[in-house]
Amino acid sequence: MDVNKRRKILYVLVILGLIIAAYETVDIFNPSVFVCPPNGIFNCGDVLSSPYSSILGIPLSALGFILMLLAIPMIQKSNDVRFFWSIAAAGALLYSVVSMAIIGHICEWCSALDAVILSTIVVANMKASGSVIHETAHN
Numbered sequence: 001m002d003v004n005k006r007r008k009i010l011y012v013l014v015i016l017g018l019i020i021a022a023y024e025t026v027d028i029f030n031p032s033v034f035v036c037p038p039n040g041i042f043n044c045g046d047v048l049s050s051p052y053s054s055i056l057g058i059p060l061s062a063l064g065f066i067l068m069l070l071a072i073p074m075i076q077k078s079n080d081v082r083f084f085w086s087i088a089a090a091g092a093l094l095y096s097v098v099s100m101a102i103i104g105h106i107c108e109w110c111s112a113l114d115a116v117i118l119s120t121i122v123v124a125n126m127k128a129s130g131s132v133i134h135e136t137a138h139n
Contacts, residue, residue: 001126009123010075017068017116024048024061024109036108047107052099060096064113067092071120082124089117 027036028048036044047053053060067089074085096114100106 001123006123006126007075010071010120013116013120013123014068014071014075017071017113017120018065020109020113020116021061021065021068024107024113025059025065027109028053028059028061041104041106042108043105044107044109046105047100047103047110050099050103052103060092060099060110061113064092064117067117071124074124086121086125089121093117093121 027044036042038045048059048061055063071085071089074082093114096110100110
């Protein structure tokens with residue numbers, strides 16, 4: 001994939017991730033804003049109000065927002081920086097998926113943010129040929 005095309009895709013993903021994370025964070029402080037009716041296994045309220053929804057009192061959605069903000073300079077940086085950002089993002093993604101499994105409910109918005117983070121990891125680590133790799137050379 002062309003470097004400029006990859007950067008454009010990453011910017012779109014990051015903006016989408018920022019919007020979703022901001023929306024989730026607003027809902028934590030004002031639950032009436034959220035559009036996520038409980039429906040069987042889908043229940044954002046249960047997920048966002050669970051003990052797993054924050055780390056050291058910081059909502060995961062706010063941490064997701066920070067992660068997406070940190071992705072902005074990552075887009076312009078070397079493959080090493082993208083790789084280490086991707087490791088941090090993968091850890092956040094794993095925590096989110098495991099916590100929803102423990103809670104027994106899925107938050108559609110959390111899952112949407114997880115999908116954006118996963119897409120960002122894949123696109124950030126794509127080589128011109130389209131394969132996902134880690135290079136040590138700098139752009």
